Amino acid sequence: MTSLAIAANGLRKSYGDKTVLDGVDLAVPEGTVFSLLGPNGAGKTTAVKILSTLVTADAGDIRIGGHDLAADPQAVRGAIGVTGQFSAVDGLITGEENMLLMADLHHLPRAEGRRVAAELLERFDLTEAAKKPASTYSGGMKRRLDIAMTLVGAPRIIFLDEPTTGLDPRSRHTMWQIIRGLVSDGVTVFLTTQYLEEADQLADRIAVLNDGGIAAEGSAEELKRLIPGGHVRLRFTDPAAYRSAASALREATLPHARTGSRGGTPVDEALVLRIPSDGSQRELRSLLDWLDSAGIEADELTVHTPDLDDVFFALTGPAGIPAQTKENVR
Structure with a gap:
């Protein structure tokens, strides 16, 4: 059986009297793309922050890359990379300097850091712009640099929190190719997105988060079959x-x-x-x-057949889909 890169059971998180995650279960096999969908405020970013050790869960058993998150968060951090909604790129320094800074943070020897930085800049088509301040980069270039910086530590699990928000269609498709390339190299990608076409194109499995829980989970085709109208x-x-x-x-x-x-x-x-x-x-x-x-x-x-837009609106609307129908796709 395929090993799980991410396994979470009973994940809970509240802020005051607001319950954000209420008993969420997640299982992500290695070398796949798992996409978490949900309306704004559904808890997608909170889930990413918990799984990537940035926020502590109120309850739940979590294993990332085979490591118990509660018992050994440092081992989890060594196995993952995170690209958040907002770019971590420092616009005051060059793209190359951003990469070398990440190499220093990962305690790579100087020669090794320069080699890794050069390889990743070339892989993400940023070599020509490497000596220019990152503030001069386009949105797509900054996003590519952001992911390249995430890969400096060679993580096997990457969290991408809405990585293509604000990008033009061409840049978005370039980012899709980058994600597919990562997965072909055996990397596991946990993707949150507001673009349903993006999840449809990339994800092996999709979970829809609503009202603190998973409303439904399955492949894109399985989820589409939940909705009448085909x-x-x-x-x-x-x-x-x-x-x-x-x-x-x-x-x-x-x-x-x-x-x-x-x-x-x-x-x-x-x-x-x-x-x-x-x-x-x-x-x-x-x-x-x-x-x-x-x-x-x-x-x-x-x-x-219905598309993921239909699924999203049906699952996150006032009425939603009957529970027995959801169970059939889990």
Whole structure:
């Protein structure tokens, strides 16, 4: 079995009478990207601060990189790197000097520190700007330098707290490539983000934090299947074929393609049928088999599934998703 880079059970934290984290459980396998989503104030940054030894939890058992956080926080600090919401880059000195400062803080020998700094500056495409004050860097360059500084100590677990906030789309995609490269090298990434597309693109598993607890957890595809509204769209150019398909659909035995509230929905003016579906391979195979047996040939078949925006709003809205449905994805 894959070892866990991060394991937390019963994580609790309150500030006065405000409970921020109320019994949160987290399990992050080594060499994966785990993304924690949630609305502003949900406790994402508090969770990162606790797991990275910056804040003490009120309760909970936490192991990071195999080390007990309460018993040996120094060992945890030696295994992790942290890039917070706000850049740790010192704008008054050059990019190279920022890197060498981090090397000194990690007690690297002078020659080793210069070698590591040069390698990371090259890896993050910052060599040409290395001698310039960091205050002259663009937002994307500062973020790359920030992560490069985090990597000076060769951490195997990295916490990235909203690393692409404020970046333009090109810089954001560059950052995604950097994160993917880290994971391919075996690094574990704990990512918090407000960009749902970012979690969808990067995360192996996603947890949605709301009201102090984990509202749901799973892969992006598993979470999307929690939300109703997915369907298969059949489009016809021949009105006769459309009417034949609509008639056959009313007598269909497909699990989700029956008449009534969950049946296929005809849209006459567009010659389109919409059949509720979760988009799974099993359901698509069942639908295609039914189309073949009924002698129906649509001109176009497309699958439409809810996205992470739908999941986020459903999980963090007033009503949320029924608890029994959430349990199915854990």
